[in-house]
Amino acid sequence: MRKFFLTWLFACLATGLAFSQTRIISGVVTDNESIPLEAVTVVIVGSQKTVTTDAQGSFKIEASTGQSIRFIYMGADPLTIPITAESTNLSVKLNIAINKLNEIVVTGYQRERKKDITGAVNVVDVAKIKDIPSGNAVKSLQGRVPGVLITTDGSPTGQATVRIRGIGTLGNNDPLYVIDGVPTKNGLEQLNQNDIESIQVLKDASSATIYGSRAANGVIIITTKKAKKGYSKIDFNASTSIQNYATKLKTLNADERGRAYWQAAVNDKANPNNNQIYQYDWNNNVNNPILNQVILPEFIDAAKTMKAADTYWFDEIAQNSIIQSYDAALSNGGEKGNSLFSLGYYDNKGIVKESRSRKYTTRFNSDYNYLDNKLKIGENFSASYIKNAQIPTSDILFASLVQQPIVPVNTINGGWGGPAAGMTDRQNPVRLIEDNKQNTYNFYRVLG
The missing domain is CATH 2.170.130.10 (TonB-dependent receptor, plug domain)
Incomplete structure (x- = not known):
């Protein structure tokens, strides 16, 4: 057993020495046609060691077995080669992307x-x-x-x-x-x-x-784009896609927010029932606090117009975003010249309700040659109209994050719910949408 252990220990030490031994790695870098490449960057991956090849494509760099060498050259695909115990004089060929x-x-x-x-x-x-x-x-x-x-x-x-x-x-x-x-x-x-x-x-x-x-x-x-010589064609493209949140921020519900307030109060050795919204059934022992129940009021305001709710504000302001794009182009290319006419329509209904961007575009490009190609006459003309809804999306998303869930969207009379006494003054995000949905931005542009 002792002999086996010593043999195993010696093998491990020998392997560790082999992997940690630093030596000079040299080689030549060439292109697809075996022509030496100058100024190729040679890097030891995971270290600061870097050299460049000379006019003959040669390089020398210190490296250890187990590391990797990376070769970088403009217009070529990067190449990484692992260093083995047999790696001494390397012959490297880079694939130059001629296109x-x-x-x-x-x-x-x-x-x-x-x-x-x-x-x-x-x-x-x-x-x-x-x-x-x-x-x-x-x-x-x-x-x-x-x-x-x-x-x-x-x-x-x-x-x-x-x-x-x-x-x-x-x-x-x-x-x-x-x-x-x-x-x-x-x-x-x-x-x-x-x-x-x-x-x-x-x-x-x-x-x-x-x-x-x-x-x-x-x-x-x-x-x-311009029309291509010898081709006359009509192109039409249409696409529709739907977007929504990959993940929504998970905010506290009314009960969880009440529990968080209770925990904060007992941590400060204070009476959690000294607030205007939440009441608590607990053992009244700040040294060993035990919460039995969060008691929500029937109404959160003195006028009794806002019933206690459990509002998840991100659901109230979100919608499935539908994006539609349509464009058509007519092009004609001949011996003397070419012309292209296109129309486009783009409509993006955002994830936040009432947010929307619509764009109408048209373009006419032409080139014609006269006097044996000595005179060229053409034009590049475009016109666009953009109509955007002016919805304060950043404010709406922030209000959805910080507005308390116990606040209802609407009062019992059909008005807007909002912060009651004892709450921070935050906007109702649904109200922000409704109050701003009639605001639009119209942009016209002619360029040519």
Whole structure:
């Protein structure tokens, strides 16, 4: 038995030494065609050790058995390789995504291949956001563009805040939007998302050399769709979706809130029955308190108009959100030119009752060549109308969280329930909805 134990202990020590032994790992990194790659970042996963490859694609880095090496190169898929006891001289081949480097990028003055651009540019894969029914293309970009922070409040009428180059000192930190060559500081909520052909984000200071000081916070370039040569077609898209809470905040009911008040009072060695709402059947011993029952009053106000309730306010203000989107496009492309006409309708009934955003859009793009392609005449024309309900959704959700459940939605006379004596002064969230549902915001825009 002793011999077996010593053998086992020696094996464990030998294994631990093998895994903890640090040694130099070297190798060469090449592309798909076995051409050495320079400036590949080589990282030991989970550590601060980082080196880059030289002109011959060679690298040397310290690592231990059991760790992993990660290779990162622009335009290539990242590769992670585990280090084994046999890992000494590695031969690494990275898969270069040629299509990404050959993407055409609109920079303002011209179109260039992405691999020929020295500035910081991100090209958005529009195909991945076309089925997201957000009503605002910027909202669909959340988490899809590295280095770009996009925040929204979740409301169907809420705007998206975009920060590309952080917070500036001149007040307005919004990026510049360029839609078919026309600069604007308005966002993309006026556009039909299905009319967008491409989106590029210019993030570095070089964009200011093209668009001036307006581009100090970055530039988002949008190119809308045009008809393709040799094709005439009609496109129609329709979608309907339903949204609701994944989870609702579980607030205390009337009995649970009464118990919480009782517990707070006895913790302070106070008489919990010294309040105007709840009464308690308990043993009156603050040193060993025992609660038998929470006694709710029949009415919570002196005028006896508000009966004690057990209101779950989130149910009172919520509804199933129905989102509908319809758009149609007619395009015609020929030898001499092309034209495209589209119509769009978007309707988002929010999760909060009476919150709603409706958008109507139309677009006409055309290009025609004359005099043996020496003269081009065309237009990019769009019009949009947006009608939003002005519901204070943030205030409604906050009131639903803090309003006491013992307060009824309505009085026995049909009026609005509200805080009684001894309660904090909080709004009735259902009343906030009803008092504001007639308020609307109407926006018209013609661009071209």
